[in-house]
Amino acid sequence: MINYIKKPQFVLFITILIIGCEYKSTKAINYEYSRIDISKNTDVDSTIASFIKPYTENLDKSIHRVLSYAPKTMHKKDGEMESTIGNLMADAIMEEVSPLFHSKTKNKIDFCLLNYGGIRDRIEKGNVTVKTAYKIMPFENSVVVLKMSGKKVKKLFLYLSKYQKAHPISGAKVNISEQEINATIQGKKFDPLQSYYVATSDYLFRGGDQMVFFENPEEIHYTNYKIRSVLIDYFSKKDTLRSTLDQRLVLNKNS
Numbered sequence: 001m002i003n004y005i006k007k008p009q010f011v012l013f014i015t016i017l018i019i020g021c022e023y024k025s026t027k028a029i030n031y032e033y034s035r036i037d038i039s040k041n042t043d044v045d046s047t048i049a050s051f052i053k054p055y056t057e058n059l060d061k062s063i064h065r066v067l068s069y070a071p072k073t074m075h076k077k078d079g080e081m082e083s084t085i086g087n088l089m090a091d092a093i094m095e096e097v098s099p100l101f102h103s104k105t106k107n108k109i110d111f112c113l114l115n116y117g118g119i120r121d122r123i124e125k126g127n128v129t130v131k132t133a134y135k136i137m138p139f140e141n142s143v144v145v146l147k148m149s150g151k152k153v154k155k156l157f158l159y160l161s162k163y164q165k166a167h168p169i170s171g172a173k174v175n176i177s178e179q180e181i182n183a184t185i186q187g188k189k190f191d192p193l194q195s196y197y198v199a200t201s202d203y204l205f206r207g208g209d210q211m212v213f214f215e216n217p218e219e220i221h222y223t224n225y226k227i228r229s230v231l232i233d234y235f236s237k238k239d240t241l242r243s244t245l246d247q248r249l250v251l252n253k254n255s
Contacts, residue, residue, distance in 0.1 A: 063130050067130065067133075068238045070126060075122035082246075084244065085243065086119060087170065087245070093112045096233050097199055098199075110198060112168070112170045119137075121135035123136070128241060143230065147221075148198050148214075153192075172185045200214060
């Protein structure tokens with residue numbers, strides 16, 4: 001598509017071009033600087049303050065908008081191999097992304113796996129706001145859905161067994177012992193000869209947290225749906241946020 005330049009803009013462009021050609025290049029021979037300390041006592045420029053006031057007020061209103069209510073505090077250390085906030089986050093992705101993925105591909109997401117370190121804050125008891133979602137997920141990570149072979153999914157389960165952290169998971173239940181790994185996906189026993197659609201973050205897909213088993217999947221589906229936006233949408237649909245520890249990831253130390 002060709003963009004045409006209007007006459008006034010064209011005249012301005014030619015003027016700048018002429019001035020630029022006539023202007024001789026100069027070389028700085030001396031540099032001077034001074035340090036300006038900024039603190040809460042620093043005078044505020046009233047012109048700038050009045051200019052940005054409408055924007056800051058609107059941002060304040062948006063960020064503190066109440067979306068839901070949490071009857072109890074949820075954090076990532078309230079369980080051993082799972083957490084209430086981790087379960088909620090993984091469940092949120094399954095609930096919000098699955099219908100979109102199905103409408104686009106006619107396939108269903110089998111399970112979701114996120115990472116423990118990606119949970120950056122807790123959900124405090126009380127009102128849940130837009131700011132809550134930003135505190136939990138301050139990164140720009142988006143959801144990606146990968147079609148993985150059973151062989152790679154088995155490596156995923158072995159990773160969970162090796163690192164033994166409460167990585168958020170939904171759609172699958174994994175029982176880990178020293179001898180074996182028993183897993184079900186969507187209520188059915190894991191089949192190493194079958195392929196599965198797994199939802200995760202683009203950060204983990206790129207090998208974050210040493211999750212190299214996500215590399216070279218059979219299919220890649222970028223949703224462009226930020227995890228933070230998933231949480232905001234999920235919170236908005238729930239009058240009350242509830243999440244429990246339901247043994248979706250269990251480590252049997254005595255087996």
